[in-house]
Amino acid sequence: MSYVQNILQPGEKLLLTGRVHWIGFWRALVCFALTFTLLLFQPSPPGFRLVFEAASIFLGGLGLAFGIRVAFVRWGTEIAVTDRRVIYKRGVIARHTAEINMDKVETVLVEQSLLGRLLNYGAVSIRGSGASIETLRNIAHPIALRSAITAR
Numbered sequence: 001m002s003y004v005q006n007i008l009q010p011g012e013k014l015l016l017t018g019r020v021h022w023i024g025f026w027r028a029l030v031c032f033a034l035t036f037t038l039l040l041f042q043p044s045p046p047g048f049r050l051v052f053e054a055a056s057i058f059l060g061g062l063g064l065a066f067g068i069r070v071a072f073v074r075w076g077t078e079i080a081v082t083d084r085r086v087i088y089k090r091g092v093i094a095r096h097t098a099e100i101n102m103d104k105v106e107t108v109l110v111e112q113s114l115l116g117r118l119l120n121y122g123a124v125s126i127r128g129s130g131a132s133i134e135t136l137r138n139i140a141h142p143i144a145l146r147s148a149i150t151a152r
Helices: 003-007 022-040 046-076 114-119 142-150
Strands: 014-018 078-082 085-090 096-101 105-111 121-128 131-140
Touching: 003 078, 003 085, 014 131, 014 142, 022 046, 022 131, 046 085, 078 142, 085 131, 096 121, 096 131, 105 142, 114 121, 121 142, 131 142
Parallel strands: none
Antiparallel strands: 014 078, 078 085, 085 096, 105 121, 121 131
16 A cells, blocks of 8 residues: 555545656666667677677666666655645655645746656646745656646
8 A cells, every 4th residue: 555545634535646757767768779779780890899798788787777766766756635735755665755734835836848848747846834845856747736736
């Protein structure tokens, strides 16, 4: 059972569940693309072939490490908007949580680059009276998240 499901109060309704966008995998995808390029276009001299194979193994391992890291970030991050509060949790082993009551929310800021607008991801900052939730980066559907928070 998820963290959010465990902490919902009696009668509290879950309005929206947010998540981290897949764009975080871009480093892994670039490494894998370079790996396959090096494996496909190997030079004919045997000395260079060994260098290309070693570089492709290194880039493949680096891509795997990047991909695993982002998968853990996506798996360990929960964002939820209920009728009473906004809940943010990150971490798989060590946990960091932040919550802000809906009546304390003053401003919700959304920042999107050109690529963010095309792929529908961005950064969301929630500011409230006396507290704020840290900026949530690479969030999928940030406008829908903002609308769920501001619509009362």
